[in-house]
Amino acid sequence: MFSIGCHLSVSKGMYRMGQDALSIGATTFQFFTRNPRGGSAREIDPDDFAALRTLMTENGFAPVIAHAPYTLNPCARDERLREFACETMCDDLKRLSLLPDALYNFHPGSHVGQGVQEGIALTAALLRRVLETEPETMILLETMSGRGSEIGGRFEEIRDILDLCGNHPKTGVCLDTCHVWAVGYDIVDRLDDVLETFDKVIGLSRLHAIHLNDSMTPFGSRKDRHAKIGEGTIGMDALVRLVNHPCLRHLPFCLETPNELPGYADEIAMLKARFQSS
Structure with missing residues (x-):
């Protein structure tokens, strides 16, 4: 099954996001756990989460993706900033216990002049605390x-963080x-x-989701x-x-393109039309 969705606004609530996803032909979606440029989060509504779980089950949704705020480093x-990141991630994951199959995505961070290896060590240390x-x-x-x-551009940097966390199953x-x-990576x-390199360095079994985006800038630009x-x-x-690659086609794909709902609907329809179901 081809599972594709887009980034939606959590301000509407969890169930409403599920409805919006269905309205544009999506069977997954991504949302920020809280204000992406701040730290505030909506109050938890267990009934809202329960309604979303029912909607997802009834409509064959893939796991949805919760994205940590950009403010975390x-x-x-x-x-103090590292402590804020740890507290926020722990709180996010506590909230996500109401959505057991969700995936939680975060940026590994920026070493801000400390060096790549120190950045890797600090991110891994924080992640170990979260996993505890x-x-x-x-x-x-x-x-x-x-x-x-930024750290996490090279596959080796991601691998090193995972290794320092004992390749924890979560x-x-x-x-x-x-x-x-x-x-x-071409x-x-x-x-x-590229996929062979990923498999050798990290392992394709560790890949759980894909952000599907085109790029405004050329190959190797190092610009987001x-x-x-x-x-x-x-x-x-x-x-x-x-999306048709046999090593990837089973994964949830999430669009982070510069669109509103109608634009996402067009992209989803276009990609579905070119997905090979066999």
Whole structure:
């Protein structure tokens, strides 16, 4: 089954997001757990979560993706910022216990001049603390574009964080197509090679979701600029090959393109039309 969705606004509530997803032909979606540029979160409504679970079951949804806010920096130089990240992630995961099959995605962070290895060590240390709370939810490290002092652009950096967490069974990866293209993985002409590299370095069994985006900037730009599907430097044909790849087609795909609901509906219909069901 081809599961594709988009990023929706949690301000409407969980059940309403599920309804919006259905209205545009989606069978998954992504949402921010709280204000993406701040720290405030909606009050938990167990009935709202229960209604969403019922809707998802009745309509064959894939796992939905909860995205941690952008304000978190797990490898910040300032210990107070790292503590804020840890507290926020733990609170998010506690909330997500009401949605047991959800995936929780976060950015590995920026080392802000401390160096890549120190950034990796700090992010892994924070993630180990989060895992000590025994979360029910799978936690995913997102592959990044490598801009500035970001860590997580190279597959080896993601692997090192996972290794330092003992390859905990509740950890995995979300691959972002715009990001990997920007950092220098050629998913247009060498998709099989990229996936082989991912498998050797991390393991395809650790890949649980994909952010499906085109890119406004050229290959290797190290810039995070998402484009609508087929309107960027990756292109429609390459993204169609990706969603049809036998190693990936079973995963939930989530659009993070610059769109509102009607634009997402068009992209979902377009990609479904080119998905090979056999």
